[in-house]
Amino acid sequence: MSCWYNNHAPCGDIAVSTRIRLARNINGFPFPARMSDEQRLEVNRKIKQVIESENFAPLSLKYIDMKDVPVNERFSMLERHIASREFVLNSDNKAIVLSEDETVSIMIGEEDHIRIQVILPGFQLEKAYEIADEIDNLLCKSLDIAFDDTLGFITECPTNLGTGLRASVMFHLPVSESRGEILALTKSVNKVGFTIRGMYGEGSDAAGSLYQISNQITLGISEKNAVDNLRVISEQLISKERQLQKNLNLIKTEDLCMRALGTLKYARILSSAELIKLIGRVKLGINTGVIKDDINPIKILIEGQPYMLMKTYGNMTEDERDISRAEMVRNALG
Amino acid sequence: MLCEKCGKNTATTHIHSVVNGVAREMHLCAECAANEGIGTPDSGFNSMLASMFGDALSLKSQLNEVRCKCCGSTFSDISKSGKAGCPECYKTFYNEFLPYIKRVHGSVKHIGKSIGENQVKTEKNIDTIDALKEKLARLVSEEKFEEAASVRDKIREMEAQK
Numbered sequence: 001m002s003c004w005y006n007n008h009a010p011c012g013d014i015a016v017s018t019r020i021r022l023a024r025n026i027n028g029f030p031f032p033a034r035m036s037d038e039q040r041l042e043v044n045r046k047i048k049q050v051i052e053s054e055n056f057a058p059l060s061l062k063y064i065d066m067k068d069v070p071v072n073e074r075f076s077m078l079e080r081h082i083a084s085r086e087f088v089l090n091s092d093n094k095a096i097v098l099s100e101d102e103t104v105s106i107m108i109g110e111e112d113h114i115r116i117q118v119i120l121p122g123f124q125l126e127k128a129y130e131i132a133d134e135i136d137n138l139l140c141k142s143l144d145i146a147f148d149d150t151l152g153f154i155t156e157c158p159t160n161l162g163t164g165l166r167a168s169v170m171f172h173l174p175v176s177e178s179r180g181e182i183l184a185l186t187k188s189v190n191k192v193g194f195t196i197r198g199m200y201g202e203g204s205d206a207a208g209s210l211y212q213i214s215n216q217i218t219l220g221i222s223e224k225n226a227v228d229n230l231r232v233i234s235e236q237l238i239s240k241e242r243q244l245q246k247n248l249n250l251i252k253t254e255d256l257c258m259r260a261l262g263t264l265k266y267a268r269i270l271s272s273a274e275l276i277k278l279i280g281r282v283k284l285g286i287n288t289g290v291i292k293d294d295i296n297p298i299k300i301l302i303e304g305q306p307y308m309l310m311k312t313y314g315n316m317t318e319d320e321r322d323i324s325r326a327e328m329v330r331n332a333l334g
Numbered sequence: 335m336l337c338e339k340c341g342k343n344t345a346t347t348h349i350h351s352v353v354n355g356v357a358r359e360m361h362l363c364a365e366c367a368a369n370e371g372i373g374t375p376d377s378g379f380n381s382m383l384a385s386m387f388g389d390a391l392s393l394k395s396q397l398n399e400v401r402c403k404c405c406g407s408t409f410s411d412i413s414k415s416g417k418a419g420c421p422e423c424y425k426t427f428y429n430e431f432l433p434y435i436k437r438v439h440g441s442v443k444h445i446g447k448s449i450g451e452n453q454v455k456t457e458k459n460i461d462t463i464d465a466l467k468e469k470l471a472r473l474v475s476e477e478k479f480e481e482a483a484s485v486r487d488k489i490r491e492m493e494a495q496k
Contacts, residue, residue: 030405030420133447140449146421151435152444154421158435163446192475220441225468232476 003080004103005298009122013245013287014238016170016210016298017081017119020128020227022136023155023164024114025146031156032094032109040093040109047108050142051097059135061106062098066091072310079305081119083107104131111156112164114139121298123169123238125231129223152219162219167227169234170199174209174284175244176237182211189233193217200276208276208301213237245287257285261293265333269319270326275304293333300332337363402426463492 004017025031026046029039048063050056066074074091077083082105083096094109107115116135118128139145146154152162160166176182186196196213198206213233215226260281264270279301285291302308304325310316313324337345343363399408407419409427418424424431436442445464466489473482 027421034419147449156417159438162444217439219439222446
């Protein structure tokens with residue numbers, strides 16, 4: 001199956017993925033945290049009916065009851081970034097709607113009744129918003145969506161009121177990071193209502209130099225302005241990281257990236273943390289022209305995650321996974 | 335750095351916010367931050383959200399114990415979790431919610447896409463004063479001063495016409 005990370009990624013040297021999320025709820029029902037089992041089934045049924053109606057036919061979306069999804073597959077959805085941790089942790093009464101390439105995923109029964117998500121490779125904010133908006137228009141036509149003229153779209157958490165929009169871009173920023181510029185970046189994006197966090201690792205440690213920037217404010221700012229602001233910040237980040245990568249010492253970069261590629265090509269045991277660290281260096285090698293092989297580092301990174309491996313190879317202990325991961329990476333690198 | 339509210343204690347809480355499109359920083363000591371209804375960073379996300387509702391609100395609702403007709407939540411339930419029980423809660427406890435929403439977003443007026451009578455309307459005209467102020471703040475932060483000056487003039491013009 002073709003996934004979002006298999007497709008062409010505009011500005012893919014620095015931008016890994018673009019995500020748009022819209023939070024929506026249906027009038028007359030408590031939010032999911034307070035719903036009875038019957039109410040959950042009723043909400044799921046209503047949404048299923050709409051998704052399978054004629055209006056939605058051109059989008060070829062598939063409604064899936066999570067109780068029919070094996071546990072390994074549920075957690076692999078989190079690793080492919082098509083569902084949230086909160087959603088997969090306790091998902092028996094929930095449902096998800098997916099497009100064939102999984103660029104569209106609609107979580108039903110997460111924090112809000114409906115969470116529309118569009119994820120595209122690289123930097124494609126306008127396109128991602130356009131797709132999410134189209135789906136939202138169709139849902140709003142068929143469902144009694146909770147909306148208030150003053151507070152906008154109604155959400156369980158007041159921090160999402162208004163547009164219910166979370167726009168985010170994930171970046172690979174190895175050189176900005178090694179020059180110690182992330183803290184300054186954090187301060188400046190905070191000032192304009194955005195937040196930055198590491199994708200992997202805990203606290204301030206962002207393994208693999210992967211960072212995600214997203215908007216915080218949803219009330220009093222239009223969708224267009226929120227997306228425009230993120231676009232401007234992203235363009236600055238991309239151009240700065242590109243400039244820094246261009247000015248790197250060639251032989252040192254070549255050494256760092258080739259060592260990483262060598263380890264990945266020949267390792268027999270590979271932990272998840274080591275993969276994240278080394279694949280980032282391979283990506284830097286590709287960007288700087290040091291590595292010329294046809295490699296999709298993001299695909300290797302995602303497919304090397306624990307549940308993605310177990311989805312393919314079956315249940316394994318951590319030690320067994322490290323061996324399978326090394327094998328998968330060797331195969332991918334030829 | 336000293337707390338900008340009391341000017342006595344060291345500022346330990348640093349808040350970045352955007353109010354009406356204008357970026358603002360606040361540096362407060364723990365005591366003043368608590369008085370402003372802002373939780374300490376280690377108080378956990380939910381309790382931080384909850385603490386932002388402020389004491390007066392939960393006290394008031396504890397006395398009256400008004401319940402949402404749809405889901406049965408009281409405002410003290412909501413202020414404990416920091417989250418509403420159902421869409422109706424925002425109507426039932428509208429006045430109680432407002433100060434908290436203003437604190438989070440710096441605004442209590444939705445701008446953007448809207449729906450009414452099942453019709454979706456996308457706000458095409460973004461040239462409202464608030465939207466322009468937002469644009470102005472962005473241009474200033476990007477150091478595009480020439481463009482910022484023309485936006486500032488437009489805001490003045492629109493405000494004069496009010």
